[in-house]
Amino acid sequence: MPWLGTLVLLGGSVVFVAVIDSLAFALIAQRPPVNLMRDALLAPWRAVAVSLVRQQNRTEHPDRLNWALAPALYLALAGIGLAVVPLAPGVAVIDAPTTVVLWGAVETLTVIAVFLHGWSANAPLPLIGAYRYAAMGLPIMLLSMFVLIGTALPAQSLSVVDIVASQHDVWNVLRQPLGLFLFLLLGLSLSLRGPFDYADSADLAGGTAGEVSGAARLTWQLARHAMLVAFAAMASSAFLGGYLGPVRAGPWWLALKMLVLITLLVGAGHSLARLPPSRMLTVLWTVLLPLAFLDLAQAGVVALW
Amino acid sequence: MVSGTDLAFWTLAAIAIVSGWRVFRTDSMVRSAFLLLLSFIAVGLIMLLLRAPYLGVATIFMMGVEMMVMALFMVMFMMNPAGLNPMNMVHQERFAIVAGVLAFAGLAAAVWLTDLPHHPLVAGRPVIRELGMELLGRSMLIFETAGVTLLATMIGTVVLSSRSGRFGPADAGSLPPTMTPGGMPAGRIPKKRSGGHGGHGGHAPSAASPTAGEPAHGHANDHPHQPPEHHA
Numbered sequence: 001m002p003w004l005g006t007l008v009l010l011g012g013s014v015v016f017v018a019v020i021d022s023l024a025f026a027l028i029a030q031r032p033p034v035n036l037m038r039d040a041l042l043a044p045w046r047a048v049a050v051s052l053v054r055q056q057n058r059t060e061h062p063d064r065l066n067w068a069l070a071p072a073l074y075l076a077l078a079g080i081g082l083a084v085v086p087l088a089p090g091v092a093v094i095d096a097p098t099t100v101v102l103w104g105a106v107e108t109l110t111v112i113a114v115f116l117h118g119w120s121a122n123a124p125l126p127l128i129g130a131y132r133y134a135a136m137g138l139p140i141m142l143l144s145m146f147v148l149i150g151t152a153l154p155a156q157s158l159s160v161v162d163i164v165a166s167q168h169d170v171w172n173v174l175r176q177p178l179g180l181f182l183f184l185l186l187g188l189s190l191s192l193r194g195p196f197d198y199a200d201s202a203d204l205a206g207g208t209a210g211e212v213s214g215a216a217r218l219t220w221q222l223a224r225h226a227m228l229v230a231f232a233a234m235a236s237s238a239f240l241g242g243y244l245g246p247v248r249a250g251p252w253w254l255a256l257k258m259l260v261l262i263t264l265l266v267g268a269g270h271s272l273a274r275l276p277p278s279r280m281l282t283v284l285w286t287v288l289l290p291l292a293f294l295d296l297a298q299a300g301v302v303a304l305w
Numbered sequence: 306m307v308s309g310t311d312l313a314f315w316t317l318a319a320i321a322i323v324s325g326w327r328v329f330r331t332d333s334m335v336r337s338a339f340l341l342l343l344s345f346i347a348v349g350l351i352m353l354l355l356r357a358p359y360l361g362v363a364t365i366f367m368m369g370v371e372m373m374v375m376a377l378f379m380v381m382f383m384m385n386p387a388g389l390n391p392m393n394m395v396h397q398e399r400f401a402i403v404a405g406v407l408a409f410a411g412l413a414a415a416v417w418l419t420d421l422p423h424h425p426l427v428a429g430r431p432v433i434r435e436l437g438m439e440l441l442g443r444s445m446l447i448f449e450t451a452g453v454t455l456l457a458t459m460i461g462t463v464v465l466s467s468r469s470g471r472f473g474p475a476d477a478g479s480l481p482p483t484m485t486p487g488g489m490p491a492g493r494i495p496k497k498r499s500g501g502h503g504g505h506g507g508h509a510p511s512a513a514s515p516t517a518g519e520p521a522h523g524h525a526n527d528h529p530h531q532p533p534e535h536h537a
Contacts, residue, residue, distance in 0.1 A: 063336070097433055101362040108369030112339065115373065119335055122389060134373055141370070158359070158433065285460050293453060 002093045005251060010082055013229040013255075014222065017262055018044030021225075024270045051218035059211050063120035070117035071216055074223035077113060081106040081230035085237050086161045087251040099160040100152055103234060104145050110190055110227065111137035114199050117220065118208030129207025132277055133199035137189060139284040140196065143292035144186040147179045150299030151238045160234075164242035173239040175302050178295040180239040182288065187235060187265050191228035194269030198277060200224075228265060232258040314354055321347035332391040334383065338376035342368055356426045359433045 023040035031039075083093035084102055096102065111134055118130025152158055154175060155166035163172075173180045189196035200207040209220050236242055236257035245253035275283065324343040331337050345368040352361030385392055395401070426432070441448050484491045 063333075066336070066339075096358050096362075098358045098362045101359065101366055105362055105366040105369060108366055108373070112342070112369060112373055115376075116339065127389070131377070134377060138370065138373065286464060289460065290457075293457070296453075 002087055002091050005087045005091075006082055006085075006093050009087070009233070009251070009255060009258075010079070010226060010229055013232070013258060013262065014225045015044065016259060017225040017228055017266065018047075020263055020266050021270075024266050028270050047221075048218060051214060051221075054214045054217075056214040056216060057211050059121050059123045062122045063116075065120075066116045067120035067212075068216070070113050070120065071219040071223055074110065074113040074117070075219060075226055077106045077110050078223055078226035078230045081227070082233050084160050085230075085233040085254070086164055086242060087254060088243050089165065089249065090161055092161055095161055096159065098158045100148055100158045100163065103148070103160070104141075106230075107141045107144060107186070107190065111141065114192065114208060117212075118199065121208070121211040123211045125204045125206070125210045126208045129199045129201070129204045129210070132204075133192075133208070136196065136198045136277065136280065136284070139281070139289060140186055140189045143284070143289050144183055146289075146292040146296045147176075147182045148238060150176050150179050150296045153299050153303040160237055164237050164244065167241040167244060171239065171241045171244075176239075176295055176299045178291060179299065180235065182292055182295060183235055183239065184261075184265065184268075185288070187228065187231040187261075188269060190231050191224050191265075193224075193228065193265065195272040195274045197269075197274065198280075201274065203274075228262060229258065232261040232265070235261055310354055314351060317347040317351050317354075320344070321351070329394050331394060333389075334379040334385065334392065334394070335376045337394050338372045338379065342372040345372075356432065357436075359436055 019040050022043035023036070026036055026040060080094070081103060084099035086092040086095070092099070094102065114137065115130045115134045118126040118128075118133070121127070151163050151172050154172070155163040157163065157166075185196060188194055192200045198207075200209045204210060209217060212220060233254065236254055240257045240261075241253075242257070243249050243251055243254045245256075274280075321344045324340045324347070328337045328340045328344070331340060346365050349361045349364035349368070352364060355361075383392075437445070483489060
């Protein structure tokens with residue numbers, strides 16, 4: 001039953017993301033330690049309740065269809081992204097020979113979902129967020145594809161199931177240490193988080209989500225969390241051996257690695273600063289992309305060895 | 306008897322055709338680009354039905370990037386702020402109708418007259434491997450190397466030609482066009498010397514006199530008959 005397992009993994013991890021998010025914020029803000037854990041556990045549910053009773057916001061002449069569809073598309077993409085990840089040897093919801101390319105399609109369509117979310121509102125700050133995110137999202141996606149192709153080399157396959165199986169003896173993070181670091185940047189970008197949040201950031205008063213409230217905003221936040229979960233599952237499978245572990249391979253190892261990566265990314269999102277967009281673009285094109293080339297070349301040499 | 310695959314094919318074919326038609330009937334560049342993407346996604350899914358797993362998914366992946374970039378470029382080059390103003394997506398209508406009818410007739414004739422193969426795919430056949438060998442064969446390494454080199458070249462070109470490149474402002478010495486025949490260059494004319502520190506991409510170079518060849522670093526104040534500052 002890969003369907004059921006994937007759904008349980010998604011639901012549980014989304015709640016974990018929400019809790020660890022408010023806990024990390026409270027810890028970094030040095031809130032008094034009284035009721036810290038209880039507040040963090042309750043905060044996501046409070047946010048859900050508040051969103052549900054708030055009225056929907058309206059702007060002048062929005063593109064209603066795309067505005068309503070963008071959060072649904074984002075959430076669906078997170079679901080497809082998680083569905084390509086195997087829970088156990090040969091057990092994945094989508095087990096096709098080209099699931100890495102499918103993950104690439106998920107990345108590109110995510111850029112489009114975020115862009116449409118900001119563009120459709122027909123309001124200045126969401127629009128700036130949309131264009132800014134498209135400019136950042138494309139180069140980050142490009143370098144992530146170079147890094148992912150590096151993980152497909154030792155497996156000699158474009159299937160995520162085979163990529164995990166190829167790490168039986170040694171994980172890809174040891175074969176190509178640069179790859180995991182570069183790939184983690186994509187996770188921050190895909191889930192609009194911290195230093196790579198050029199879409200929904202505070203400097204644009206919420207950016208693409210700035211004019212959204214009520215249930216639509218709740219769906220959008222849920223989709224962001226779900227995308228972080230899907231990304232953590234993909235990163236664990238591509239670089240950390242996925243369901244493989246020292247004893248008894250199974251979904252528990254995948255879940256454990258996902259929780260570690262989610263904690264790492266949420267912490268990074270709260271503690272790292274965001275560069276100005278123009279400088280970030282320069283860094284992306286002239287530093288990080290050449291590093292991805294280097295990673296691919298190194299992965300190729302190791303695979304031939 | 307209609308199988309699930311048939312049903313999926315006809316639904317996807319209808320989506321591809323209807324969204325392809327809406328590309329030209331919508332009034333926005335951004336919507337038109339993403340409607341075209343929807344059409345391509347339906348075609349990609351039909352390829353999956355035809356058991357072409359790589360070509361189908363790669364079509365969706367590549368068209369996603371392509372349509373996003375196309376929407377950005379259309380908005381950048383058209384005089385339509387942020388792509389939000391309604392605009393007509395059709396031009397040269399008579400020529401387009403003739404070309405469209407001819408192309409449709411030609412392609413339909415090709416489909417009718419071709420003897421299409423009827424071999425069902427043997428299960429477990431390594432189609433992706435065979436496709437790669439068919440496309441690239443022994444030139445695989447050369448092709449991959451050339452791909453990465455071309456991308457590096459493109460990035461290098463953009464870096465060298467962007468205004469704040471390491472060889473100074475790229476538009477040094479160039480003048481914006483005039484608004485009236487023989488008039489002054491359009492745009493804001495800076496009072497003090499501009500340039501030196503890049504980053505102000507919107508500034509016109511100092512262009513007090515229309516005699517070309519004036520470098521961007523020239524002192525606008527040196528010219529006795531400096532025109533009043535005006536905005537384009």
